[in-house]
Amino acid sequence: MPELPEVETIKRELEREIKGRTIIKVKNLDAKVSKDSPISLEKVKGRIREIKRRAKLLLIFVDSLVLVIHLKLTGQLLYQKKLQKDKSTRIVFYLNRGFLVFNDPRRFGFIKVFTEKQLKDYLQKVDYGIEPLSKKFTLDAFKKIIDNRETKIKQLLMDQSKIAGIGNVYSVESLFESRILPTRTAKSLNEKEITTLYKALRKILIKAIKYKGASVDTYLDLYGKKGKMVPFLKVYGREGKPCFRCKGKIKRIMLGGRGTYFCPSCQK
DNA sequence: CATACTGCCTGTATGC
DNA sequence: TGCATACAGGCAGTAT
Ligand SMILES: [Zn+2]
Numbered sequence A: 001m002p003e004l005p006e007v008e009t010i011k012r013e014l015e016r017e018i019k020g021r022t023i024i025k026v027k028n029l030d031a032k033v034s035k036d037s038p039i040s041l042e043k044v045k046g047r048i049r050e051i052k053r054r055a056k057l058l059l060i061f062v063d064s065l066v067l068v069i070h071l072k073l074t075g076q077l078l079y080q081k082k083l084q085k086d087k088s089t090r091i092v093f094y095l096n097r098g099f100l101v102f103n104d105p106r107r108f109g110f111i112k113v114f115t116e117k118q119l120k121d122y123l124q125k126v127d128y129g130i131e132p133l134s135k136k137f138t139l140d141a142f143k144k145i146i147d148n149r150e151t152k153i154k155q156l157l158m159d160q161s162k163i164a165g166i167g168n169v170y171s172v173e174s175l176f177e178s179r180i181l182p183t184r185t186a187k188s189l190n191e192k193e194i195t196t197l198y199k200a201l202r203k204i205l206i207k208a209i210k211y212k213g214a215s216v217d218t219y220l221d222l223y224g225k226k227g228k229m230v231p232f233l234k235v236y237g238r239e240g241k242p243c244f245r246c247k248g249k250i251k252r253i254m255l256g257g258r259g260t261y262f263c264p265s266c267q268k
Numbered sequence B: 001c002a003t004a005c006t007g008c009c010t011g012t013a014t015g016c
Numbered sequence C: 001t002g003c004a005t006a007c008a009g010g011c012a013g014t015a016t
Helices: A004-017 A116-126 A139-146 A153-158 A168-177 A191-210
Strands: A022-028 A046-054 A057-062 A065-070 A076-080 A089-095 A099-103 A110-115 A251-255 A258-262
Touching (some): A004 A057, A004 A191, A065 A116, A168 A258
Antiparallel strands (some): A022 A046, A022 A089, A046 A057, A057 A065, A076 A099, A251 A258
């Protein structure tokens, strides 16, 4: 599943590869992808001016419009010199040189087309929290988010309106690194644990970007390559396997309807 | 207000 | 081998 590091990887690759190029036409192979878009996909034409990321959203500024893309669970955004469609190909952007292809086997992802004003309103509506790699995300800011909340710490980390871009993988990984159980309430964390978690979160996100993300599902970068972060994951997807830190057995439980991995012996 | 639950989807894995 | 069923999960919408 693409989370912040995976989306950031694609954002950086898009910046290098397609910024400044031109969208000639759009082929829409699955109406569901853009069903909630106020402007039709076919209207997107012209120079690709800028690429941004907000939370797990990719923002591609084309002429006077903005493409807003969410990969959700299985979305892929690929750059191809020669068009290579497969059965999961939903949208194809024809560029002056090459193709930008949106694949999504499970069809959870979406693309919306906005004017800049509509984008502003949309971002206001979805109300994302702080970007964890921005300067605004200070230890004090994190303490304010933790506050006195009864919510389980893992669910708080994944709440996009509090901190933007953290999903299932990086929430459990940062909690393992900090030796904190995902089932703890936010308010139960002491000062030292909050500081440790704050540092772990940033450290892991930065490391994951360095390795171009973790391909735990169908994630691929812009060039169709898998991320190299999976070998560095300590708990995600390792149910029943020995903990790298204490040799305990990694456990998996359901928390808020999602698979949650942790080491019951060295996380407290 | 905050938090909890549900449905959307389809490829892959499992069971008979 | 083939068919049926379970499972995975981000997030918008709805319920508590
Ligand atoms: Zn352990």
